[in-house]
Amino acid sequence: MERTTLDGHWTLEAVAGPPEADAHRDPVQAVVPGCVHTDLLRASRIPDPFDGDGEAATQWIGDTVWRYRRTFDWADGTGLRRHDLVADGLDTLATIELNGIVVGTTANQHRSYRFPVGHLLRPGANELVVTFDAPVPAAVRLSELHGGELPHVNHHPYNALRKNASNFGWDWGVDVATSGIWKSIGIESWSGVRIAAVRPLVDVDGTTGVLTAHVDVEFAGSSGAFSQAIGSAPVASAGGDADAGLEARITLAPHHASAAHPGSDTAPPVRPTDPADTAGRVVGARPVATGPDRTTGSAVVRLEVPEVAVWWPRGHGDQPLYDVRVEVGDDVWTGRVGFRTVTLDTAADAGGAPFLLRVNDRPVIVRGANWIPDHAYLTEMTAERYAERIDDAVEANVNLLRIWGGGVYESDDLYDRCDELGILVWQDFLFACAAYAEEPWLADEVEPEVREAVTRLSPHPSLVVWNGNNENLVAYAEWGWRPSLVGRTWGNGYYRSLLPAIVAELDPTRPYTPGSPFSFDEYLTPNDERNGSVHIWDVWNTKDYTAYADWQPRFVAEFGFQGPPAWSTLTAVVHDEPLDPDGHEMLVHQKAHEGNRKLADGMRGHLPAPTTIEDWHWAAQLNQAHAIRFGMEWFRSRTPDNTGMVVWQLNDDWPVVSWALVDHAGHRKPVWYAVRQAYREVLATVQRSTAGDGLDVVVVNAGGAPVTDEVVVERRAFDGTVLATTTATVSVDPADAVRITLPVEVAAPQDRSGEVLVVTGSTSGRRVHDFAEVVDQRLGRRPFSVDVAATPEGARVTVTATAYVRDLALFPDRVVATARVDEGLVSLLPGESAVFEVTRAAGIDVEALAGHLVLRHAGDLLP
Secondary structure, X not given: OEEEEOOEEEEEEEEEOOHHHHHHOOOEEEEEOOOHHHHHHHOOOOOOOOOOOHHHHOHHHHHOEEEEEEEEEEOOOOOOOEEEEEEOOEEOEEEEEEOOEEEEEEEEOOOOEEEEOOOOOOOEEEEEEEEEOOHHHHHHHHHHHOOOOOOEOOOOOHHHOEOOHHHEOOOOOOEOOOOEEOOOEEEEEEOOEEEEEEEEEEEEEOOEEXXXXXXXXXXXXXOOOOOOOOOXXXXXXXXXXXXXXXXXXXXXXXXXXXXXXXXXXXXXXOOOOOOOOOOOOEEEEEEOEEOOOOOEEXXXXXXXXXXXXXXXXXXXXXXXXXXXXXXXXXXXEEEEEOEOOEEEEOOOEOOEEOOEEEEOOEEEOEEEEEEOOOOOOHHHOOHHHHHHHHHHHHHOOOOEEEEOOOOOOOOHHXXXXXXXXXXXXXXXXXXXXXOOOOOHHHHHHHHHHHHHHHHHHOOOOOEEEEEOOEOHHHHHHHOOOHXXXXXXXXXXXXXXXXXXXXXXXXXXXXXXXXXEOEOOOOOOOOOOOOEOEEXXXXXXXXXXXXXXXXOOOOOEEEEOOOEOOOHHHHHOOOOOOOOOOOOHHHHHOEOOOOHHHHHHHHHOOOOOOOOXXXXXXHHHHHHHHHHHHHHHHHHHHOOOOOOEEEEOOOOOOOOOEEOOOEOOOOOEOHHHHHHHHHOOOEEEEEEEOOOOOOEEEEEEEOOOOOEEEEEEEEEEEOOOOEEEEEEEEEEEOOOEEEEEEOOHHHHOXXXXXXXXXXXXXXXXXXXXXXOOOHHHOOOOOOOEEEEEEEXXXXXXXXXEEOOOEEEEEEOHHHOOOOOEEOOOOEEEOOOOEEEEEEEOOOOOOHHHHHOOOOEEOHHHHOO
């Protein structure tokens, strides 16, 4: 196998479109992989769509037909028989021409394509042209052609295309409908046989690991029209080079990681097994069975690994990985696996039906976050950016990422790092908040897409759930879709038939759920709180965040509350004069329906009404943190009835006011620190007593082993005086919780506005519980002293309280935009200190870090 890359320099030109496109008919330099927006930005042809109101000024791009073109030299001196043009990713409706002849057309961003082009290549210069239909009018045209628009959220009929849905805009996302060659493209030349697909499925039988490798091959003699996605059956054709003696040979060996934690910055690059290293190697082979037309073949090789090192989720054990090497003829495939089992328990019980993940037969309490595409331009996602964002999740005590169905099947960079760090992955199939046609014009793209995705992702031990869609079942049941869908298909056949059938065929080692939310019973609404998974959006949309406590869910797959991004992130793109929450450019960067009103409603009764833009920014961020911490601690206090939650959302795809924990520039918002606290493996939380009007301390254990927690609870005045105290020692089993009922003298404050509870556990750590909302507390304006010292990476800020300080936070990005701080939302009593380490800011003005708008706490919002 030899590959001639066609990545690199191309030209880009507008072919047809609105009047704005006429100025772009002269070619500009383009880079592949890439997209039209990044090419035009690089050429300074457009304003930045992320900046100010640039989104509106660049809407014409998605209405334009674009053409990529390049020439390349070709000299076939290899003697190889077959030459295929392989496009790993085209966005989306593409016509491909080689030397003036149409090679093929594509209609799916979510899959790859392979076309034989040997008969079209010529010695010397060759020209390759890829023309992309305008995605926005194409979506409208296809909808009208097939009976009119099916229901969908937002303003474009994205459900008519197999394209990243959020690329058309979302209630947190910029509308930048892209076109382009977004993954690698090249010519693969080969003879004999090539490995078309490998599915290395794992199991654990006692202490023995079992690898069942499914290997699909193609023979070079197949010819004629051919378009194939990995994992789908190649189109049959006459002829063949099938070798009756051909074998698939599998080599399995422990992966050699560095002494550092796998996936850390000091770990070496992932590498395949060294053939000279025989320690722990297991080898097997099976003959390749050829298909009836002798153009394709397959083999299934089973290997057993005695005393296998088992892969565990984070917090339950280590993450040992094994290298897999597959050889068929002269072709080689390499990958990695981890040995583990996974099941999803949804069997009815006395309380309804749970949603309980078990890995290696051990229950796993999910502390998850929803993942959206981390950049609106997918080609801007690097391995380093993936690593940083996943590290944000790890350091927030997240143990599962749900890859949401309105995005894409992500790069292996994401799944590899999750494999290494023990982060579980829930993978939606790419159907979100819309009805999808099941007729051939769309369905013919869905099946090869799904087959390719399941095959490509099957090696990753982190992947533990396949999910059919996001909110489409509940939309049919509760959003008023049914009347408009009478007599029309809407996707149910995908979720109930096609998708589970493909998973059962290609990857039966993992559970499948038809949708999120889903109640696992045909006679229940999909969003029933006592059955399966739920999405909770009445809080945020219509109710105060304390209404989370009205819910008793078994598993929460979505819930969230908005807050603005970091000040530096916001002011880099919003230039209203004066800056105002309801300014024009601010509202461009607030996509939620009536989002600012909901922010204001959400603060009411909790925080004073802000009177400056700086206080609005801090109050909105703080209220987001309070809301999410309240919900998380309530849900976790219901363990084991509640088996987990997945907060909406970890990340942003552009600078925006949103539900994210980490903004687009990589700044951890105050809510990130609240999540880190609420997602502690062992958590002590103060909740209303189940026995009356008192208070309980609930100690929750999400780890894999029993814990003993020695708990001290003190009722203290704001001046630090201990007013009452109690102690208890509890033992908590894995995936369980224990309640400690507090005596009345501890639980009942004499002065709600001037007292707090301090809960200190030997395992669960320290937690300060406020008896009153900020607006009702007697908090000082500046009840602390500050000491600041420079460090090689930035600064060390030490804050010592002189009275009660609630939710102390440092915002060094106001001084240096790249700065990051390790701690946030710290509450202190007199004499206690907190140390903040500022990094990524060498040479920062240390005195500025003590400034009023940089070092903030809840009390400085009071009049």
